[in-house]
Amino acid sequence: MSGDILKERPALFLASRLKRLAERMQGDVAALGGAVGLEIQPAQYSLLATLEAYGPQTIGELSQAMGLSQPAITRNAAKLAQMGLVAIDRLHKDQRHKTVSLTARGEADMACSKALVWPQVEAAVRDLLAGMETQFLAQIDAIETALAQKPLHQRFAPAGLRLLPFSDERAALFGAINREWIETMYRLEPADLDVLDHPRARIIEKGGEIWFVEAQGLGVVGTCALLKTGEGQYELGKMGVLEAARGRKAGEFLLREMIARVRALGARRLYLLSNSKSAAAVHLYEKLGFRHDEGIMREFGARYERCNVAMLFPLSATGAKAAA
Amino acid sequence: MSGDILKERPALFLASRLKRLAERMQGDVAALGGAVGLEIQPAQYSLLATLEAYGPQTIGELSQAMGLSQPAITRNAAKLAQMGLVAIDRLHKDQRHKTVSLTARGEADMACSKALVWPQVEAAVRDLLAGMETQFLAQIDAIETALAQKPLHQRFAPAGLRLLPFSDERAALFGAINREWIETMYRLEPADLDVLDHPRARIIEKGGEIWFVEAQGLGVVGTCALLKTGEGQYELGKMGVLEAARGRKAGEFLLREMIARVRALGARRLYLLSNSKSAAAVHLYEKLGFRHDEGIMREFGARYERCNVAMLFPLSATGAKAAA
DNA sequence: ACCATAAACATAACAAGACATATAACTTGC
DNA sequence: GCAAGTTATATGTCTTGTTATGTTTATGGT
Numbered sequence: 001m002s003g004d005i006l007k008e009r010p011a012l013f014l015a016s017r018l019k020r021l022a023e024r025m026q027g028d029v030a031a032l033g034g035a036v037g038l039e040i041q042p043a044q045y046s047l048l049a050t051l052e053a054y055g056p057q058t059i060g061e062l063s064q065a066m067g068l069s070q071p072a073i074t075r076n077a078a079k080l081a082q083m084g085l086v087a088i089d090r091l092h093k094d095q096r097h098k099t100v101s102l103t104a105r106g107e108a109d110m111a112c113s114k115a116l117v118w119p120q121v122e123a124a125v126r127d128l129l130a131g132m133e134t135q136f137l138a139q140i141d142a143i144e145t146a147l148a149q150k151p152l153h154q155r156f157a158p159a160g161l162r163l164l165p166f167s168d169e170r171a172a173l174f175g176a177i178n179r180e181w182i183e184t185m186y187r188l189e190p191a192d193l194d195v196l197d198h199p200r201a202r203i204i205e206k207g208g209e210i211w212f213v214e215a216q217g218l219g220v221v222g223t224c225a226l227l228k229t230g231e232g233q234y235e236l237g238k239m240g241v242l243e244a245a246r247g248r249k250a251g252e253f254l255l256r257e258m259i260a261r262v263r264a265l266g267a268r269r270l271y272l273l274s275n276s277k278s279a280a281a282v283h284l285y286e287k288l289g290f291r292h293d294e295g296i297m298r299e300f301g302a303r304y305e306r307c308n309v310a311m312l313f314p315l316s317a318t319g320a321k322a323a324a
Numbered sequence: 325m326s327g328d329i330l331k332e333r334p335a336l337f338l339a340s341r342l343k344r345l346a347e348r349m350q351g352d353v354a355a356l357g358g359a360v361g362l363e364i365q366p367a368q369y370s371l372l373a374t375l376e377a378y379g380p381q382t383i384g385e386l387s388q389a390m391g392l393s394q395p396a397i398t399r400n401a402a403k404l405a406q407m408g409l410v411a412i413d414r415l416h417k418d419q420r421h422k423t424v425s426l427t428a429r430g431e432a433d434m435a436c437s438k439a440l441v442w443p444q445v446e447a448a449v450r451d452l453l454a455g456m457e458t459q460f461l462a463q464i465d466a467i468e469t470a471l472a473q474k475p476l477h478q479r480f481a482p483a484g485l486r487l488l489p490f491s492d493e494r495a496a497l498f499g500a501i502n503r504e505w506i507e508t509m510y511r512l513e514p515a516d517l518d519v520l521d522h523p524r525a526r527i528i529e530k531g532g533e534i535w536f537v538e539a540q541g542l543g544v545v546g547t548c549a550l551l552k553t554g555e556g557q558y559e560l561g562k563m564g565v566l567e568a569a570r571g572r573k574a575g576e577f578l579l580r581e582m583i584a585r586v587r588a589l590g591a592r593r594l595y596l597l598s599n600s601k602s603a604a605a606v607h608l609y610e611k612l613g614f615r616h617d618e619g620i621m622r623e624f625g626a627r628y629e630r631c632n633v634a635m636l637f638p639l640s641a642t643g644a645k646a647a648a
Numbered sequence: 649a650c651c652a653t654a655a656a657c658a659t660a661a662c663a664a665g666a667c668a669t670a671t672a673a674c675t676t677g678c
Numbered sequence: 679g680c681a682a683g684t685t686a687t688a689t690g691t692c693t694t695g696t697t698a699t700g701t702t703t704a705t706g707g708t
Contacts, residue, residue, distance in 0.1 A: 005374045010461045011449040012442055015349035016370050018342045020391055023665055025339035028476035036584040043694055046340050050329045067344055096656040096703050108638040115613035116580050118336055124479035125335040128470055136463050137334045139456055146452055152352035155448035256440050289439035314432040347695055396665055420673045420686040
């Protein structure tokens with residue numbers, strides 16, 4: 001009996017778990033309402049309750065107040081209108097607005113729900129939450145507030161890092177950043193020099209790409225190249241981050257973006273050649289999914305003197321979408 | 325700007341809030357995956373992750389492991405198979421089972437997700453949860469466990485109370501329970517006596533109903549009658565709970581059930597007549613939604629000497645379903 | 649005064665879950 | 679050894695949410 005994967009990666013699968021939990025609870029509430037003879041669905045209570053508490057509202061106001069999308073409200077209101085629980089009229093001076101209000105029957109059903117359903121649900125939920133009720137609800141509250149202030153997608157990218165495309169003004173930076181790390185750890189091979197001095201001719205014009213990372217306040221701090229070495233095949237190389245800018249995950253950010261980029265290009269193979277002396281880099285490659293690969297070593301290993309590590313990213317012929 | 329109703333009744337609307345939260349988070353995760361060129365939907369990660377962690381599984385095993393319904397798994401697996409990420413085969417000796425396993429491409433996409441998407445999501449969620457991460461996740465865990473042990477619908481009904489229908493053996497109880505409270509607070513009117521001694525003839529055979537509450541270990545502790553006083557019209561009366569059994573919410577339970585019952589009967593009017601001396605009872609009526617009503621007082625108030633309170637339940641012509 | 653833009657709502661397509669029920673493969677009891 | 683029940687999966691329909699896009703009504707600039 002395998003465990004629950006959702007529990008093993010709790011932060012990753014939090015959303016799925018919350019949904020699963022909510023689904024179960026709503027199902028039970030619906031059953032309770034049904035037993036009482038009310039046809040109101042659990043999700044409709046919030047709309048009716050909003051109308052009861054704050055009086056008639058337009059579709060847009062409801063969407064705002066309930067935190068749901070406008071189409072969700074439109075449909076739900078239409079359904080409730082069909083059931084005879086709300087009325088939808090054009091009362092506003094501005095004829096675009098539609099005002100939703102409780103009908104007498106809607107108020108009656110709400111009274112009934114408040115008597116028969118709500119207290120039961122609240123008691124059951126309190127029982128379920130046992131001691132942690134206050135705390136848990138406060139936390140949900142805090143999460144909602146935090147999410148409203150800064151949505152999740154703004155929390156994805158490491159703050160203050162930005163990807164920049166190649167341009168001739170930045171060509172010199174490409175050489176400079178790479179010279180820094182190559183010279184401190186190895187020595188420049190002739191092949192290196194050629195590429196570093198003529199990035200446009202040697203990389204871009206051969207179908208490859210060069211990208212830069214900019215750190216807020218510091219300017220460009222890193223770069224990386226994708227060399228096209230065949231149809232649907234790219235070599236990741238000449239990746240470097242300035243010594244002065246280490247520790248802000250610029251390399252990880254850049255590498256991630258490169259993988260995404262290669263996928264967007266619809267490539268079939270992405271590999272890289274490196275040296276075990278660059279332990280930090282190799283570790284990063286491993287962390288992001290690159291795997292040591294003998295085949296790559298045999299096929300491309302001879303290209304650089306310093307090469308003793310060859311890695312392949314598991315792409316498979318997938319996700320080939322139009323390049324952005 | 326009206327507030328958020330979901331926050332004002334937190335226990336009641338917990339499910340809706342969780343769903344709203346989950347929906348927002350999943351939306352953002354989907355956008356992240358899309359940016360990387362992965363077509364995998366957030367909800368599908370859990371299936372793929374389960375396969376990766378525990379190896380090939382049958383549909384049923386997945387349903388079990390992930391805590392979702394079997395149809396949900398069947399459909400999701402079919403979709404993933406169509407995308408080429410999983411294979412579905414009959415490998416089992418028992419030809420009914422279907423085994424779902426990751427294809428090479430599925431493994432590749434998982435590797436990519438693990439590199440590009442998962443760490444970002446985890447970091448973002450941790451950022452969102454800020455300090456409360458451990459605690460919050462532990463609470464979600466506790467709630468899931470509690471819900472698995474005792475589902476919400478088992479937490480609805482007050483423990484140990486049960487509704488019983490009328491039968492001739494219980495006819496005497498009907499009289500006895502009502503005599504207790506009437507005699508202590510008022511005096512028995514002739515109309516009372518007649519009804520209490522002949523419940524079948526005076527109530528049941530006239531289209532009314534009589535119900536009892538049984539408390540675990542104590543036997544029948546309360547009763548209530550619905551007198552049919554017209555087409556689709558019922559009077560709630562002769563409701564009593566034994567002195568010895570007060571404090572266990574038997575009256576509330578009974579009254580709730582009566583309202584539900586009347587709705588099931590498709591009634592248009594439900595009213596009751598009482599006296600302000602029975603303050604506890606009147607308070608209960610108010611709590612469950614009955615409203616003081618002058619019309620009812622004028623129409624029926626003369627029927628009992630002791631009547632100085634008349635109440636109406638807001639039924640409206642609604643929820644008229646077939647009687648159970 | 650009129651046309652472009654914006655705002656409020658409607659509609660369509662889709663996602664991901666639920667339950668109910670159908671179908672096919674196995675098991676069991678007589 | 680076969681009918682009857684059980685079990686594993688498939689399918690239909692509903693709920694409740696989402697985007698994306700279409701319509702209609704206001705508004706504002708030339």
